[in-house]
Structure formats: C-alpha cells, structure tokens
Amino acid sequence: MYRSLVEKITPWFSITLSRNALTMLVALWLMLTMNLPFWRTVWKGVSGWENDSLLFLLSLPVFVWIWLYILLSLLAWGRTTKIVLALVVLISAAASYFMNSYGIVIDYSMLMNVVQTDIAEANELLTWRMLGWLLLFAGLPIVLISRVRLLNRGWKRETTLKFGCMALLLVCFFGVVMSFYQPYASLLRNNREVRLMLVPSNVVGAVHGYLKREFSAPAKLEVVGADAHRVAPATLGARPKVMVVVVGETARAVNFGLNGYERNTTPELAKRDVINFTNASSCGTATAVSVPCMFQDVGRENYKSSMAQNREGLLDVLQRAGVSVLWRDNNSGCKGACDRVPTEDVSRLDVDSLCTKAECRDEVLLYKLSDYLDKLDRDAVIVLHMKGSHGPAYYKRYPTAFEKLTPVCDQVQLDRCERQTIVNAYDNSMLYTDYVLASTIDLLKEKSAKLNTAMLYMSDHGESLGESGMYLHGVPYAISPSEQTHIPMVMWLSDGVQRSSGINAQCMKQQSSKDVSQDNLFHSVLGFMGVQTSVYKQSLDLFSPCQLENIVQTGSGAEAEVQATN
DSSP states (O other): HHHHHHHHTTTTEEEEEOOOHHHHHHHHHHHHSSOOHHHHHHHHHGGGGGGGGGHHOOOOOOOHHHHHHHHHHHHOOGGGGGHHHHHHHHHHHHHHHHHHHHOOOHHHHHHHHHOOOOOOHHHOOOOOHEEHHHHHHHHIIHHHHTTTOOOOHHHHHHHHHHHHHHHHHHHHHHHHHHHHHHHHHHHHHGGGGGGGGGHHHHHHHHHHHHHHHHTTTSSSOOOOOOOOOOOOOOSSSSOOOEEEEESSSOGGGGOOGGGOSOOOOOOTTTGGGGGEEEEEEEEEESHHHHHHHHHHOOOGGGGOOOOHHHHHHHHHHHHHOOEEEEEEESSSSOTTTTSSOEEEEEETTOOOBBOOOOBBBBGGGTTTHHHHHHHHHHHHHEEEEOOTTTTSSSGHHHSSOOOOOOOOOOSGGGGGGHHHHHHHHHHHHHHHHHHHHHHHHHHHTTTTTEEEEEEEESSSSSEESGGGGGGESSSOOOOOOOOHEEEEEEEEHHHHHHHTTTTTTHHHHHHTTOOOOHHHHHHHHHHTTEEEEETHHHHHHGGGBBBBBHHHTTTTTHHHHHHHHH
C-alpha cells in the first residue's frame, strides 16, 4: 500500500544507483541537515573564521562525511540497504528534532530515559512542530530512497566493491586526521560533548551502550545486607518511628527559596523548622539513573545501570530487618528501587479535586496516607515519589491557584517561549512542591501523639531552563551543568523523634552547609531506623555526628544542647 501510494505521488521520478552511491548520498544528507547543534559546537570549538588554517576547516565536513558513510555501510547490507537507510533517516530526524529543540545530547542514559518514559510523558513531547520536522527531514528523503533502483551486481561483487570503497575512504579518513592531528585532538579534548552530538553515530552508540548494559546484567538478583537486623534503641518507647522519604522530580537548587533564590519559592517550608542542605548533589541527571542509584549502597562512582533491576537496595534491607516499607508513586515508576516491597501507584486514582484524565497532582501522594499512618504499629519508611517539576510542560505541574508568577510558557516547545516565561512556570511548580512538602510535615505533626516522625526530601536531579541554549536534563554527568546536578535537600525532625533517637537538630543545622549527596540516603536511613548491617557506612550517615552517643564520644560542644533537648 505504501509503495503504491509513493508511486502515485512520484510517478515521474526514478533513478538507478549502486548501494555505495546511495549510502554516500544519505550520509551527505545526514551531515548537512541533521547536525546543526553539532556544527555549531564544532565551529565554536575551532574558533570559526578566526582559525588560521583554512584547510583544516575544509577538512571538517570531509571528516564527518566519511565517518557517517563508514557507519551507514556497516549498518546497511544487501537487500536491506534501502530499509535500513530509511529507518536511520527517520530515527536521525527524531533525534535531531529533540537536540535542536531542547539542547540535549544523546548517550545510553538518554536512551534509557526514552525506554522508561510513560505514555503521559511521551505525549507531552509529541507536537505538530515535531511532525512537520519529521515530514521535511525524514519523509522527503525516505520517499526519494524508495524511488531509487539499486544495481544488481551479485553479492560477491557487491561485497568486494563495498569493502574496497570503505578501505579507500578509511585511508582518506586517517590521512585527514594525521594531517591535522593537533587541531582535531584539541577539538575533541576541549569539547567532549561533540561525540554525543553527531547524528546518527550518537544514536548508534547509545543503542550499543544500552544493549551492552542490559545483556551484561546478572540474571540472578544480588542480595544486599543479608545480615541486616534491628538494634534496640537506648530508650525504648511505645511510639513507632516513621520516616517519610520524598523523592522530588526535576527540582534544582538554584531556584529553591531556602537556598537564597531571589524569589521565595519555599514560603511554607520557611515557616517550618526544617534543616536545609545547601550543597547537595545528585547521582545522575535523569530519573532512570538517580532514583535507583540513591537507593543503592555503592554510591555514584560505583553505580551501574544494571543494578537497578538486579541488585537489592535500601528498601529491601529495611524490609529484611523488620521495618515496614511502602512506596507511593505519582511519577513513572520506581525504576527498580521498589520492585520487591509494597507499592501503590496513585498517579491513576480517580480523585476529582486532585486528578485529571491526564495525571494527578502531587497532593494525591497524601491521599488517605493519614489512614495508613493510623494503622501503623511498628517502625516504617514511606517513600513518596513526586511528579514535581517534570518538564517540558511545567505549567501542568501545579493547580491554577499556584500560578503566582506570570506570564508563563504554556507549551512544550520551550525554545519558542521567552526564557522568563519558562522560569515563571517552573517557579510556580516549585511553589506547589513547597506546599506539598509543608502539608506532609503538617500531617506528620498531627500524628505526634502516636508516632515519632521525620521527613527527608531530595530531588532526583535538576533541570536546565535555557542556560546556554540547553533545556530539560539528561546530559552525561561528566559534562553536565550544575543546574542538572545541584539539587534541593530538606529534612524535618519532630520533637519526639529527636528525643527518642538522641538527634540534635541544632547540630544537624550546623552540618547543613557541608557537601552531601544522594550517596548519603542509604546509610542515613539505615542509621536513623537503627538497622545494623555490614554494608552500612557510618561516615555517610548524616545523623551519626549529631546523635547524643557520638557527640559524647567526640566531646562536641553541642552535647549540652542535646542533653537539654532530651
């Protein structure tokens, strides 16, 4: 059907080419039309017309064209040549659209985000502009590819010619590189992101990296903290201890009012006696990395994506030690962190005041949570996974009552909005996050007669809002801007939990300006809940320096304050 339709539209056009010639033409199309961000970065990296070597500048497109031809030649073989080339053009057009629109780069972690994105998130990115882009940059060349008649030379001759052409161009490729080795080395050394910007080689590399990690993952679940058990607290009480861990979404520290932002985006938290950690960093720049990573004990430096599905984490260890565990999700899932513990997906609840057909607002995380707390008869850790400030539709992340800052960008094509309108919409979402966190604290305060409660909030990662033409998140950590890795982190401790656990809140506040990260979560929660295991590291436990027994041992001046509190 498709073929007959194309023939009706373009009955006048037909051309006969060899497979090598077609591959060369497709490589040329990709180089010229799909790589504007790449060429912009390269041009800036070589100082543009200020570069005193015209031959080097002229060698750049030759270098890229040969590279893309070799790549396409390795992908497209025999009778599948036209199909593979058409598919590559389509995927390349989609990749170039997102790179041009949001300033992203593509690696295996970005691909992992795509694979794990739910339908609601994906729908926000599908626009008429994207359709037009695909029709122009993919539809047109695919129609032309379909009208090409390929020379039938026999597989032996075809293979010989293919390898011969590849060998000849490889010689030219290395000749170009060696002729201008120093400027090429300097370009790649000082602009490491360019390798993640060249379409479609970045997509091929991302697929290879993703599949390699998926297939190399161990089939058997790795047990963590098999020796985990509870340590009886020094002062036994009748009240269960409850910690609510709130996992934020796409909140960046620079727009967090408690961190000194010029706009007071945290007016409610400012009224509560919270401990604000000003120098907190994330494990990754995307939910698919940061969420499973923060619940592991290995830390950012040793975390591997395969651990998300094949290695136990914090919640498994807590459950093994006898702590009640619950994960409530209003996002796109826990990415493996809650696979073996009780889980509630509240993102699809039918609550008129909190939900629409598309999604639920974050207040739904507190829906009937009071009833759950009333029934608790033992220590518990509850995780609330927020929708937070997930982009690009920031304007959808909060109720109308929280649209305090106007005008706002009310579309997903951020590059078409004035930057201030994007920031306004984002800051409104932060105001709503502040309200939800304050409501969580108030709920925990209400239960103080029965429970000793605490709350720990940290975002999964940050966000770019147009700085240097970059939007959203997911940039590889090594080259990511601080806006994507510097996150807000807030703690609240009830009077009851301070007394029962011997934690000095004033001491915690004195520690709050030190560098912390998501690496601290695993060990801090274990320490707080009194779980002892060989994988626990006291040096990463945020509570440890400010607990009465440790203050006494170190002779800290805060000892008197703790004793007074108790």
